[in-house]
Amino acid sequence: MCAAPFYLKVQMSPILQINGLNKAFGAVTVADDLSFALQQGEALGVIGPNGAGKTTMFNLITGTLAPDKGAILFKGENVTKHSAARRCRAGMARSFQVPQPFSGMSVFENAMVAATQSSGLSGQVAEQLCLDVLDQTALLNKANTLAGSLTLLDRKRLELTRALCAKPKLLMLDEIAGGLTESECTSLIQTIKDIHASGVSIIWIEHVVHALLAVVDRLIVIDFGSKIAEGAPKEIMASPEVQEIYLGIEVDA
Amino acid sequence: MSDQPHEISRSSQAARVAAVLGALIIIILVAAPWWAGRADMRLMGELFLYLALASLWNLMAGYAGLVSVGQQAYVGFGGYMLFALTIFGGLHPVFAIAGAGVLGALIAIPVATLIFRLRGAYFAIGTWVIAEVFRLSFAQLSALGGGSGSSLPVGIVRSLASSRSGRESLSYWMALGAAVTAITVVYLMLRSRRGLALTAIRDNELAAGSLGIDIWRTKFVVYVVASGLTAMLGALIFLQKLRISPDAAFSVNDWTAFVIFIVVIGGIGTIEGPIIGTLIFFALRETLADLGTTYLIVLGVVAIVVMLKAPKGVWGFIVERYDIQLLPLRYRVNVKEHAKR
Numbered sequence: 001m002c003a004a005p006f007y008l009k010v011q012m013s014p015i016l017q018i019n020g021l022n023k024a025f026g027a028v029t030v031a032d033d034l035s036f037a038l039q040q041g042e043a044l045g046v047i048g049p050n051g052a053g054k055t056t057m058f059n060l061i062t063g064t065l066a067p068d069k070g071a072i073l074f075k076g077e078n079v080t081k082h083s084a085a086r087r088c089r090a091g092m093a094r095s096f097q098v099p100q101p102f103s104g105m106s107v108f109e110n111a112m113v114a115a116t117q118s119s120g121l122s123g124q125v126a127e128q129l130c131l132d133v134l135d136q137t138a139l140l141n142k143a144n145t146l147a148g149s150l151t152l153l154d155r156k157r158l159e160l161t162r163a164l165c166a167k168p169k170l171l172m173l174d175e176i177a178g179g180l181t182e183s184e185c186t187s188l189i190q191t192i193k194d195i196h197a198s199g200v201s202i203i204w205i206e207h208v209v210h211a212l213l214a215v216v217d218r219l220i221v222i223d224f225g226s227k228i229a230e231g232a233p234k235e236i237m238a239s240p241e242v243q244e245i246y247l248g249i250e251v252d253a
Numbered sequence: 254m255s256d257q258p259h260e261i262s263r264s265s266q267a268a269r270v271a272a273v274l275g276a277l278i279i280i281i282l283v284a285a286p287w288w289a290g291r292a293d294m295r296l297m298g299e300l301f302l303y304l305a306l307a308s309l310w311n312l313m314a315g316y317a318g319l320v321s322v323g324q325q326a327y328v329g330f331g332g333y334m335l336f337a338l339t340i341f342g343g344l345h346p347v348f349a350i351a352g353a354g355v356l357g358a359l360i361a362i363p364v365a366t367l368i369f370r371l372r373g374a375y376f377a378i379g380t381w382v383i384a385e386v387f388r389l390s391f392a393q394l395s396a397l398g399g400g401s402g403s404s405l406p407v408g409i410v411r412s413l414a415s416s417r418s419g420r421e422s423l424s425y426w427m428a429l430g431a432a433v434t435a436i437t438v439v440y441l442m443l444r445s446r447r448g449l450a451l452t453a454i455r456d457n458e459l460a461a462g463s464l465g466i467d468i469w470r471t472k473f474v475v476y477v478v479a480s481g482l483t484a485m486l487g488a489l490i491f492l493q494k495l496r497i498s499p500d501a502a503f504s505v506n507d508w509t510a511f512v513i514f515i516v517v518i519g520g521i522g523t524i525e526g527p528i529i530g531t532l533i534f535f536a537l538r539e540t541l542a543d544l545g546t547t548y549l550i551v552l553g554v555v556a557i558v559v560m561l562k563a564p565k566g567v568w569g570f571i572v573e574r575y576d577i578q579l580l581p582l583r584y585r586v587n588v589k590e591h592a593k594r
Binding site for chain 2: 062064083084085086088089093094096100101102103104105106108109112113114116117118122127131140143144162166
């Protein structure tokens with residue numbers, strides 16, 4: 001997996017482009033002139049300290065939150081004014097950092113919601129997709145369990161399951177590796193690599209950096225709502241800004 | 254995966270038993286004019302109409318999150334449409350009931366676009382305000398008796414059936430049909446693709462929207478369908494009462510407060526809940542109604558106790574302990590027998 005970055009092998013057409021996104025809650029700016037592009041089939045990692053505005057950025061991209069300024073282009077179309085539901089049907093799917101299960105429905109039914117409502121599948125095709133994804137995310141043995149009675153870890157698995165059942169072209173993952181054991185993390189990395197290899201573009205917010213680095217082609221760093229660094233993962237991790245944020249080493253030292 | 258050892262089933266043993274029992278009960282109920290007295294039939298007819306009202310309110314509040322305290326708007330509207338369509342339109346009452354349903358659904362469209370701008374408690378209050386607007390508007394219509402109301406002319410009542418027992422049987426059957434129709438509509442809606450969307454909205458709107466569900470549209474369809482059917486029920490209710498007035502037609506107590514009581518006691522967000530709630534409500538009413546005010550106090554105490562001890566209602570309480578459902582809505586993943594290790 002150490003060959004040239006995936007995005008250099010395919011033609012350079014951005015699947016997602018965000019231009020100058022701004023969002024403030026009163027005096028608190030949570031997105032400050034955010035811009036970047038994601039190429040078709042690329043995997044982008046997002047890091048930054050807690051409260052830096054990473055999840056807010058996801059909310060803006062997926063349409064859960066409306067920006068004050070700026071534009072979001074998905075597959076070349078301006079989707080800034082589109083609802084979250086419409087963006088999902090166009091091929092965006094996300095996992096929530098704080099899991100949002102349909103508590104009164106079983107794990108399988110949660111998956112079926114994604115398969116039928118966003119991918120527009122029905123009947124046996126939808127059911128088979130859900131079974132396959134549940135097998136992939138190691139939740140098949142809990143298929144009949146009510147989502148509300150799952151452990152936090154399984155709720156995170158369910159987030160990934162639902163996002164995958166939506167058959168996304170752009171998959172957005174928000175901290176799904178935290179709390180996993182070493183072997184679970186390895187299998188999660190493999191799962192995401194497989195999804196990536198099938199041509200799905202990925203944006204992944206993650207504090208478990210080694211998991212992130214095993215998958216992504218490129219990294220951006222966010223702090224105080226703005227992008228402070230962007231580039232190849234190794235360089236970014238070695239940069240003074242990131243060192244300061246993660247290790248507390250001062251830039252000038 | 255080529256040899257998937259799992260299969261999906263949507264039925265269960267309890268559901269099959271319930272289906273057979275349900276069919277038997279319906280057959281027995283259809284035959285009521287041959288075994289029940291006049292008073293019993295009237296009581297059962299009323300019970301069926303409340304069951305239908307409760308099932309529709311439950312679809313709106315329990316699934317789509319539309320907590321309306323103004324469904325009396327459609328009960329009253331439907332009742333008045335029955336009077337208007339039969340007296341001025343010259344329609345046969347049965348066609349007038351259908352017409353009331355269509356008109357109710359049509360008027361629900363602009364009402365929905367207006368009140369869907371409101372959320373939560375504001376939505377609830379908005380629905381009540383709309384109902385009051387309906388009441389005051391119909392009180393202005395002097396052709397329909399204005400504030401004091403009017404009675405259904407004898408000729409129209411006779412057109413249903415010539416004999417009194419014939420009329421009573423017919424209106425009993427229509428009430429039974431309304432209850433069966435309402436529950437069937439709710440059941441089919443929930444079992445379909447839209448039902449998955451509705452159940453998802455019930456549990457988590459944020460996630461539902463992010464998974465491609467058009468929440469506004471889903472709620473809109475539910476509101477319009479439920480309101481149209483509620484208007485039909487209103488027409489049926491006032492065909493039995495034979496007399497209509499704005500205060501009776503748009504009574505928040507009769508057509509919404511009791512209905513909410515039924516759904517909350519039985520179990521909101523389940524199909525079975527309103528059925529159980531209706532039985533409990535009528536059992537309480539028939540045993541305690543003679544006590545006057547005390548009866549209402551007992552209703553209040555029952556509501557408070559259920560909300561504290563079993564917030565999901567009687568049916569929710571049962572489901573939490575025994576994993577059963579009488580109407581098969583769920584998906585169950587089973588390991589195929591021959592593939593078991």
